């Protein structure tokens with residue numbers, strides 16, 4: 429269902445504002461990164477909802493976190509970053525990573541590209557950033573290998589594509605897009621998916637491309653923990669790396685009102701070889717449907733699959749008539765924890781309503797509003813859990 433909003437790029441009077449906001453939001457070397465405290469809009473965000481909803485039901489969230497959002501990204505749920513122990517340089521690196529992804533998607537939207545192209549561009553940037561658990565920087569499985577999952581979905585016709593357990597595609601999200609557009613299938617796994625990507629000209633790499641010291645250390649600690657060792661000590665920064673998990677995702681709405689969503693991950697540290705999480709599963713880790721929402725999830729994949737997380741949010745909106753924030757809250761904060769796992773979702777409606785509920789202590793995420801403002805949230809107190 430097309431949005432009734434007029435895209436910012438049709439409004440010359442807004443151009444100056446957009447450019448100014450972009451200059452404010454993109455940090456120069458040595459300057460502070462954009463944050464929820466330095467960039468407009470964050471301060472205007474409504475307080476977490478308590479009590480009654482728009483429907484009058486107790487305990488559900490009545491309002492979205494932000495409005496007029498055109499693109500949002502996440503960098504994984506978990507502990508996010510600890511304000512006490514995170515160095516300014518590290519905070520900046522995460523904020524810059526999220527902001528770079530948003531700017532890549534914005535470039536697509538600004539030239540009137542599709543939301544599908546925008547989410548793919550944003551996720552690619554995060555896959556290439558070793559800080560995040562997707563593409564370069566992906567976690568190791570129990571055999572010390574990288575097996576990557578990704579999916580992408582278009583809201584206008586429910587077209588979708590996904591790859592699971594790929595080992596050689598540098599950007600798994602490109603593989604997902606390829607499956608969607610060049611095959612009659614939705615999900616390809618393992619060697620077949622790698623071969624399919626390679627045959628269609630995607631860049632392939634050897635496994636060492638994905639290696640990072642932080643993920644290696646996390647695997648070693650996971651192995652020691654599994655053996656019951658008490659010596660698995662880690663620096664707070666390494667632990668944050670591990671706990672923030674780092675799966676990435678993006679959601680967008682374009683000038684035609686079309687929604688799209690994409691998700692990419694290395695999965696869970698020390699997972700069994702062959703394990704596939706929610707990220708490549710349409711309706712669990714990723715979902716987009718014009719008229720309801722675009723959503724990308726992060727967290728305990730098994731629970732997100734069992735709870736059909738993102739499609740359930742859409743169904744609650746379509747059939748239960750819940751507004752986006754209430755539907756997302758119902759699934760992420762109430763239903764999924766009851767199944768035994770935590771995590772979060774970024775959710776964007778066709779009208780620009782955006783919400784990022786999570787039951788994990790934190791969720792790294794950011795969004796871009798119509799006027800070009802970028803907001804990033806990396807500390808738990810910037811986006812409290814269960815709200």
Ligand code: ASP
Pocket residue numbers: 504505672673674675693694695696704705706707725726727728729730
């Ligand atoms: N949901 C991902 C998975 O289970 C992991 C994550 O988001 O951290 O594979």
